[in-house]
Amino acid sequence: MGTWWMALLGGVLIGGSAGLLYLLHGRIAGISGVLGAAMMPETSERAWRVAFVVGLVAVGLVARLAAPETVPLTGTGTSTPLLVLAGLLVGFGTRLGNGCTSGHGVCGVGRAAPRSLAATGTFLAVAMLVVLVTRHLLGGAA
Amino acid sequence: MTRVAKRWLTALVLGALFGLGLTLSGMTRPEVVKAFLDVTGDWDPSLAFVMGGAVVTFALIFRLAHRRAAPRLGGRFPRLPRRADPELFVGAALFGLGWGLAGICPGPALVDLGAGIGDVAVFTGAMLAGVVLHRLAGLGASGAREVTPSDEPVRADVIPGKPA
Numbered sequence: 001m002g003t004w005w006m007a008l009l010g011g012v013l014i015g016g017s018a019g020l021l022y023l024l025h026g027r028i029a030g031i032s033g034v035l036g037a038a039m040m041p042e043t044s045e046r047a048w049r050v051a052f053v054v055g056l057v058a059v060g061l062v063a064r065l066a067a068p069e070t071v072p073l074t075g076t077g078t079s080t081p082l083l084v085l086a087g088l089l090v091g092f093g094t095r096l097g098n099g100c101t102s103g104h105g106v107c108g109v110g111r112a113a114p115r116s117l118a119a120t121g122t123f124l125a126v127a128m129l130v131v132l133v134t135r136h137l138l139g140g141a142a
Numbered sequence: 143m144t145r146v147a148k149r150w151l152t153a154l155v156l157g158a159l160f161g162l163g164l165t166l167s168g169m170t171r172p173e174v175v176k177a178f179l180d181v182t183g184d185w186d187p188s189l190a191f192v193m194g195g196a197v198v199t200f201a202l203i204f205r206l207a208h209r210r211a212a213p214r215l216g217g218r219f220p221r222l223p224r225r226a227d228p229e230l231f232v233g234a235a236l237f238g239l240g241w242g243l244a245g246i247c248p249g250p251a252l253v254d255l256g257a258g259i260g261d262v263a264v265f266t267g268a269m270l271a272g273v274v275l276h277r278l279a280g281l282g283a284s285g286a287r288e289v290t291p292s293d294e295p296v297r298a299d300v301i302p303g304k305p306a
Contacts, residue, residue: 007188010167011195017160018196019203024152026213026220029160031249036273047146048153053252055157056164060256063165070165071254075261076172078244087251087265089240091272094248097233098284101247102160104234105193110200115226115285122231123238124179130242131179 018107021052030103031056032094097123149215161253167192170253172245179242223285230284 018029025048038049063070076083094100097119099108104123108116143151168174168188177186212218241247246254246265254262276283 004188004191007167007191008195010163010165010169011192011197012199013159013163013166014192015163015196015199015201016203017156017163019200019207020159021153021156022200022213022219023203023207023210024156024214025149026207026217028220028222029156031160031247031252032273035248035252035270036277039270039273040277048149051150051153052157052160055154055159056161056249056252057256059158059161059165060170060253061258063161063170063253064257067165070168070170071257072171072173072259072262073257075259076244076246076265078172078261078265080261080264082243083261083265084268086240086244086246087268088272088275089236089243090246090248090251090265091269091274092276093233093236093238093240093272095233095273095276095283096281097230097237099234100237100249101241102249106196106200107204110197111204111222112201113222113224115224115230118226119230119234119284122234123241126235126238127242128179128181130239131176132182134243135176135180135183 014102015106015110018102018110022107028103028107030099030107032091032100033098033103036095093123145216152215160249161256163192163196164249164253169247170250170257172250175241175245175247175250179245225285227284229281233284 021027021029027048029052034049034052038046038053040046060071064073078086090100097104099116099119101123104116104119109120164170169192174186175189177184178189180186207213208219244265246262248269251262251266251269255266
């Protein structure tokens with residue numbers, strides 16, 4: 001685990017899943033979008049979105065049983081108040097920006113959409129800046 | 143099998159495939175994600191391979207898909223927005239802030255929730271609350287007005303001649 005070819009294989013599976021969802025359903029596999037719409041009772045295409053989310057969650061359960069080193073068994077390493085703040089920011093921000101690492105970072109960049117290149121550049125730069133500040137300037141607070 | 147059942151089953155399998163990719167690549171471990179984001183420290187570039195592999199694979203299938211007039215299981219291809227707007231930048235910046243703090247983005251949050259680590263449930267719960275908060279605030283989303291309604295009911299007669 002953690003080797004570059006394992007990362008590459010994982011990436012190919014992620015891109016393959018997103019690509020097949022587009023080919024078969026004509027839908028973008030943006031996890032924040034799928035999750036957001038799965039939570040709306042009035043959405044007519046809710047069923048497949050719920051199924052996609054169930055697939056994701058089920059893999060976590062299997063991974064814990066079959067390969068526990070792939071999931072954070074010892075916890076996230078982040079304090080609870082910061083986890084709550086981070087979760088709120090991720091949930092709110094991905095809905096406002098209409099995408100996350102998958103919708104913008106994989107699908108949007110893959111179809112060369114200027115808006116997704118801009119979004120991906122923005123969230124990567126901000127996240128790198130946050131790690132720089134919390135790890136190196138504040139001394140590992142997060 | 144009915145088309146609705148086919149759509150449900152393929153979505154379930156593709157969700158699992160996506161999750162397997164996240165798990166193998168290390169995206170489900172916050173410390174790996176943070177090590178990738180830590181460009182000025184002890185940088186671990188492995189997630190660049192995840193991104194690269196995913197983008198290239200998606201791009202290939204996306205191009206292949208557009209040789210068809212419609213998606214394989216019915217419905218039609220959406221007209222996807224291309225232009226950036228202010229909401230996009232604000233939303234992406236807020237997401238980046240949260241991602242950098244915890245090292246968890248929405249896909250891994252769901253996989254790790256399934257793994258049943260209590261700590262991650264706090265993040266995932268807060269993330270769902272953030273989604274609800276955005277809906278309650280009635281702010282809409284970036285590019286929402288540009289998108290063709292994507293939630294129209296799937297009609298079984300979209301591809302004539304195919305058994306439903």
